[in-house]
Amino acid sequence: MHIPTPRLTSRFARLLGWVAALLILLAVFAMYTVPGFMVMLADQMWACF
Secondary structure (H helix, E strand, C coil): CCCCCHHHHHHHHHHHHHHHHHHHHHHHHHHCCCHHHHHHHHHHHHHCC
């Protein structure tokens, strides 16, 4: 039975973190292509003033 070394596990965890962050950023940027979302965001920003 092979037990992964801490270095390999740490590297995998770091890579998994970067992939998760990239996917979240891509999802947020994709929301800016939805016109309804942009109108809602503009309305919320306008309500602050």
